[in-house]
Amino acid sequence: MTEALKRLSEEGVAIWLDDLSRRLITSGDLGELLDQSYVVGVTTNPAIFQKAISAGEGYERQVAELAVRGVSVEEALRMITTADVRDACDVLHPVFEVTGGRDGRVSIEVDPRVAHDAEATAAEAKQLAWLVDRPNTLIKIPATRGGLPAITETVAQGISVNVTLIFSLERYREVMDAYLTGLEQADAKGLDISRIHSVASFFVSRVDTEIDKRLDALGTEEATALRGKAALANARLAYQAYEQVTASDRWRALLAKGANAQRPLWASTGVKDPAYPDTLYVTELVAPGTVNTMPGATLEATADHGEITGNTVSADGEEGYARARAELDALARVGISYDEVVQLLEDEGLEKFETAWNELLASTKAELDRLSPKKG
Template identity: 80%
Template structure:
């Protein structure tokens, strides 16, 4: 059953799980995925924690203790989420050691309400790195305009970063520049840059969801023929941009000092349109030095019937550009779509975090000791 996942790994794609819960940790489920399905990393986000804590089991005792201490809801939530990330990092520590720090990583995101504020984002990144206190942690920072300098400063302090919510090619290039600048500053301060790692999470399925909706509204045969083309084209052109950066003299100078490349990570790879193959954003985005972080249904689908045919990215750039140009020619603005998706991405994570704060606060009140 795992042959497809092994082939995917052999092609240079690191398989990460886009999910985490305390039940998955304590039941041995995460360890089983690592052992049997070639999972070598975990990503989390506010939506994942909102689902895990509000619907899952295993949090009652910690919530009871936090309620007894009468901590703030913000502190309680950070204690809960960092505990899960710490435990997952410990489970993945052998992978981290075996890959020289490349994989075996667990990501935790800064408070999404800080997405448009640089200094608080940097402060939160430092706090999370301190709270989790595991070398195989990645701090997730959104690729908002305010996030770009925060990425640079965080990297410059030696903290490894997962840059999230990337939708546009222009923003992705800015993210790569922010990473390189951070490495250069870290090196200038005498830090060992070989210990700094990063991935850049380029979101996939949401691009098709938004553009397909606009193509459907046009209602023409020409528009219908372009359904399902945008997301893959966008991601493939992102990989082309990555290749351009790692071929640059600027990167070569850092590589000579043992810097680690910032790998492209394909995020949002669960297929949302049932008309498409459920492994579409896995089998069609196979390229060396990438990460694909999958929700468990996508992981299972790939294991069961995914067809891994080798590199499906390099050599596709001309067609990818033609597909995006054809969509633009129909009056669908690429810049407008990716800007909307970035704004919506931040808003969705903010809502999940706010909902989680509300539900956690209710639990703390329920479990609070009665006054004598």
């Protein structure tokens, strides 16, 4: 049942789980995934925490203690989420040690409401790193234009980063530049840059969802022929951009000082359209030096019937990248603006995280009020 996951790992793809809850940790299920399913990392986001904490299992005692202390809702929420991430980091620490810090990572995101404020985002990143207090934490920073300087500042402080919500190729190149600049600044401060790690979370399925919707609205034969191609083409061109950066003199200078490459991470890999194979964004995005973070259902589907046939991203070299470019260029010919779509997806993605965070604040407040000692 795990042969496909084994093969995927052997092809150089790090398998991370896109999920976390207290029950997953305390039940031993997370440890079992590490032992049996080749999982070597965990990612979280506000929506994942909203789902986990709203379910309530395992959180009541901590919430009751926080209520007795009379802490604010925001402080309570951070104490709850960082506790889960800290415990998950401890579970994954053996992987972190074995891989020299490359994997065994657990991500936690800055407050999405400050995503457009570089100074506030960098301050939040520093605070989260201090709260979790584990070397295998990755601080997630959304790749908004305002977030780019925060990426540089956070990396320059020696904090490892997961840059999230990347949809466009242009923004991805800006993210890679922000990371390299942060490494250069950290090196200038005398920090050991070999201890800094990063991934860049390039979102996949949502691209197909939005573009397919527009293609369906057009309804032409030419438009229909383009369904289900944009997300993979976009991701493959992102990998090409990664190859170009890691072949540059600028990168080689940092590599000589011990720097770690910022690995492309395929995010949003759960298939939304039932017409597509449920392992589409795993089997078609196999490339060395990448991470694929999967929700539980996608991980199980890959283990059950995923067919790993080798490198499906860069094996064809420039010819394959030319095909991917042609597939994206074809969208413009039918009247679909790539730039408009990726900006919309970034805006919507951040809005969804903000909504989940606000819902989480509201439900946490309700629990604090319910468990608060009666007054008078």
